[in-house]
Amino acid sequence: MSHPLTGSYPSSSNDPGRIRSLVETDTFWLWLFGGYFTLHVGLRIATGGALGLDEAEILLDARELSWGYGPQLPLYVWLQWLVFQITGPGLIGLSLLKYGLLLATVTALYLTIRTRQNPVVAGISILSLLMLYQFSWESQRALTHTVLANLCSVLSFAVIWGLIRNPTTRGYVLLGVVMAAGGLSKYNYSIALIAILLAALSDPETRKPVLSARILLSAGLAALLMSAPMMWILNNQAIAFESVRKLDMADDGLTLMTTAQGLAELVLAALGFVALLLLVMGILWLIYRRQATSIVADDLLRFLMRTVLWALVLMGLLVIISGTTNVKDRWLQPSLLFAGPAIVLWLSPKIGQSGMRRFSQISAGLAVLIVMGMLHHNLVGNAKRAAPFAVLTPQILDQTPPESMIVAHNWLAGNMAYLAPDRPIHSDRDLNLTGPILRVWEAGRKVPKDIDPASVVTLTAPYRFDDGKVMSLSFAPAIK
Numbered sequence: 001m002s003h004p005l006t007g008s009y010p011s012s013s014n015d016p017g018r019i020r021s022l023v024e025t026d027t028f029w030l031w032l033f034g035g036y037f038t039l040h041v042g043l044r045i046a047t048g049g050a051l052g053l054d055e056a057e058i059l060l061d062a063r064e065l066s067w068g069y070g071p072q073l074p075l076y077v078w079l080q081w082l083v084f085q086i087t088g089p090g091l092i093g094l095s096l097l098k099y100g101l102l103l104a105t106v107t108a109l110y111l112t113i114r115t116r117q118n119p120v121v122a123g124i125s126i127l128s129l130l131m132l133y134q135f136s137w138e139s140q141r142a143l144t145h146t147v148l149a150n151l152c153s154v155l156s157f158a159v160i161w162g163l164i165r166n167p168t169t170r171g172y173v174l175l176g177v178v179m180a181a182g183g184l185s186k187y188n189y190s191i192a193l194i195a196i197l198l199a200a201l202s203d204p205e206t207r208k209p210v211l212s213a214r215i216l217l218s219a220g221l222a223a224l225l226m227s228a229p230m231m232w233i234l235n236n237q238a239i240a241f242e243s244v245r246k247l248d249m250a251d252d253g254l255t256l257m258t259t260a261q262g263l264a265e266l267v268l269a270a271l272g273f274v275a276l277l278l279l280v281m282g283i284l285w286l287i288y289r290r291q292a293t294s295i296v297a298d299d300l301l302r303f304l305m306r307t308v309l310w311a312l313v314l315m316g317l318l319v320i321i322s323g324t325t326n327v328k329d330r331w332l333q334p335s336l337l338f339a340g341p342a343i344v345l346w347l348s349p350k351i352g353q354s355g356m357r358r359f360s361q362i363s364a365g366l367a368v369l370i371v372m373g374m375l376h377h378n379l380v381g382n383a384k385r386a387a388p389f390a391v392l393t394p395q396i397l398d399q400t401p402p403e404s405m406i407v408a409h410n411w412l413a414g415n416m417a418y419l420a421p422d423r424p425i426h427s428d429r430d431l432n433l434t435g436p437i438l439r440v441w442e443a444g445r446k447v448p449k450d451i452d453p454a455s456v457v458t459l460t461a462p463y464r465f466d467d468g469k470v471m472s473l474s475f476a477p478a479i480k
Helices: 015-023 026-047 053-061 075-087 091-113 119-131 133-141 145-165 169-183 189-201 215-235 242-247 256-291 299-322 329-336 339-379 389-398 410-419
Strands: 405-408 425-427 437-442 457-463 466-477
Touching: 015 026, 015 119, 026 091, 026 119, 026 339, 053 075, 053 091, 053 410, 053 425, 075 091, 075 145, 091 119, 091 133, 091 145, 091 339, 119 133, 119 256, 119 339, 133 145, 133 256, 133 329, 133 339, 145 169, 145 189, 145 299, 145 329, 169 189, 169 215, 189 299, 189 329, 256 299, 256 329, 256 339, 299 329, 299 339, 389 410, 389 457, 389 466, 405 410, 410 425, 410 437
Parallel strands: 405 425, 405 437
Antiparallel strands: 437 466, 457 466
């Protein structure tokens, strides 16, 4: 039985017929997703250069296993440590883990949608993720922990959807494992999880598995698996909650003005998250609306839409209660990732087969632009990946006694540790360092308090492929 939007494509000996038959298979879409992210792995490794902010931090943290790593939860670092045991610390391991998680995310979401849609509709709905800037660009360019939180959010949705269709004890155990993974990925995963559970509870047809006593098995298993890292957080609260200041919570209590400002920030962030997708689908609707077909939303689509709605409600409540006035769209990823496929599945009948074909073509063009943009980001100008650490690091090390511990901001320390893994190089957030310390910082920034200005040395080098832009690093021994 064919979907009304895709039509029936019989197999024939001509090329268009064969292509259509191929597109109607899961194999085509899974290979397409795999090929796209494999291409990005190859591009990242081939272009080389310096590490980005998150890459440098992960490389530093993944040198050892610990229950906690500052303000970020530990699971991504544990996975990176495991990958490094195979690949060694470097770009290959960093890229394989990140893009492997991205591939797993789109694959899990595709297979979930396949439970109600044919391969063509499911595949095209996944292409919507290319129009979610935070996922298609920021997750590939910079983010790490959020990438894992996205996957855990999608897996949680998939497992709960599986329990709705077939509640089994094995499914509840799997849910507990996924909840633990999400709980150790990033704090904003919890909003996505609660939204999914509320979405299930808010419909009589889907609430039964959530009300089952076996959900306590899931919760208990998750709590057990998370216990040790949570104890670390309780014992290191100052370090663990350092990033809370990014929320710009009101110091003078809740007021109508701060609440309104926070809610306005949330609305703008949420709209910005899906703006491009809504614009494209809106234009296609104006052009192809006469080809619309009347299809009633299925139970999975309604579940997706309720999840997005509950996520927005929860985030609104969080903004009101906390007095937050700074809402970043990247923080919404684990919750609003479902909005892309939901919007396409909802609007696809309204633009017909021609509109969906055009949407696929636009998505393909956008994928090409993303690849070109990533190349530009890696190679051109004063982007962080083009920073001349390969030139400056050896010069600094040549003027530093081997026994001195080099201490710098995460980005500087991570890049120097990447280029000189045998030297003692640490982040400036490490508080238990002993022995002679050499501090390194970007020239022009405030000189550290334990530095004698007369001992400061500054080195300068041009960025890759752009001699007009330079990077300067200053260093000096710390005063005991």
